[in-house]
Amino acid sequence: AAESLQKKHTDLEAAYEEITATQEELQANYEELSRSQRALDESERRYRNLYRFAQVGLFETSLKDATVVACNQRYCELFGFPNVDEAIGKDVLSLYADPAERQEVSRILHEQGHIENYVVRFRNKATGRPFWGQFSARLDREKDVAEGTIIDITAQKEAEAQLRETNAYLNNLFDYANAPIIVWDPQFRITRFNHAFERLTRSEEH
Numbered sequence: 001a002a003e004s005l006q007k008k009h010t011d012l013e014a015a016y017e018e019i020t021a022t023q024e025e026l027q028a029n030y031e032e033l034s035r036s037q038r039a040l041d042e043s044e045r046r047y048r049n050l051y052r053f054a055q056v057g058l059f060e061t062s063l064k065d066a067t068v069v070a071c072n073q074r075y076c077e078l079f080g081f082p083n084v085d086e087a088i089g090k091d092v093l094s095l096y097a098d099p100a101e102r103q104e105v106s107r108i109l110h111e112q113g114h115i116e117n118y119v120v121r122f123r124n125k126a127t128g129r130p131f132w133g134q135f136s137a138r139l140d141r142e143k144d145v146a147e148g149t150i151i152d153i154t155a156q157k158e159a160e161a162q163l164r165e166t167n168a169y170l171n172n173l174f175d176y177a178n179a180p181i182i183v184w185d186p187q188f189r190i191t192r193f194n195h196a197f198e199r200l201t202r203s204e205e206h
Contacts, residue, residue, distance in 0.1 A: 057135075057150040063106050064144050066092050078133065078152055080126030097121040097130050109146055114138040119153065132157045 057075035061068055068087045079095050081087035096102045101120050108115050115137050122133045137148025174181060180197035182190055 057133075058148075059137075059150065060145050060147045061092050062145050063109065063139070066102065068092060069145055075150065078124070078131070078150065079122065080124040082126075094125065095122050097123050105146075109137065109139040113141070115148075 055074060057078050058072040059068065059075050060070040068090050071081075071084055071087050073084060075081075076083060076087050079087070081090065093099045093102055098121065105115060105118065105120070108118075115135075117134055117136055119132060119134050121130055123130050131152050131154040133150050134153045135148055135150035137146040139146055174192075175194050177194055178196055180200045181194045182197050183192040185191050
């Protein structure tokens with residue numbers, strides 16, 4: 001009887017030690033899971049902040065319904081929505097200055113699966129102000145949605161237009177100046193001359 005009792009006692013101690021080891025392992029696993037969950041929560045928080053406060057417009061739009069599925073605040077600012085909640089589900093066709101451009105964008109996305117640095121003239125719904133947007137997107141064929149980014153390049157386009165006008169003005173000054181003007185390259189070869197110089201050479205030939 002004593003031996004039987006001792007064996008039961010030994011078995012109980014072994015079971016207790018096993019249970020204790022299991023509890024310690026479970027505790028360690030729980031702590032590791034908690035750390036992983038906190039890291040995941042922090043990562044998601046950072047992602048949400050990056051998405052929300054990014055200085056470029058971020059969007060997800062349905063190609064089938066032509067509506068906004070998701071976006072950030074910068075996207076709302078570009079297109080004149082008060083906030084993200086107000087933008088979700090809204091029609092995107094009206095955001096294009098030329099709605100036919102949206103059909104072209106959809107065609108490219110379905111054919112190529114992506115679009116890069118595409119420039120389109122859009123319109124801010126709140127102010128009516130047109131602006132030039134440059135965007136890139138990829139097609140999620142399973143969801144039939146476009147996910148991408150957009151920036152306002154209106155200032156760049158206006159600067160380019162002004163530069164073209166300035167160049168055209170300077171070219172006119174050069175071409176129609178009263179005094180003959182010629183331009184040489186480093187090898188002293190004439191690369192350009194104006195009308196006055198052309199008239200002068202013709203008169204000298206006669």
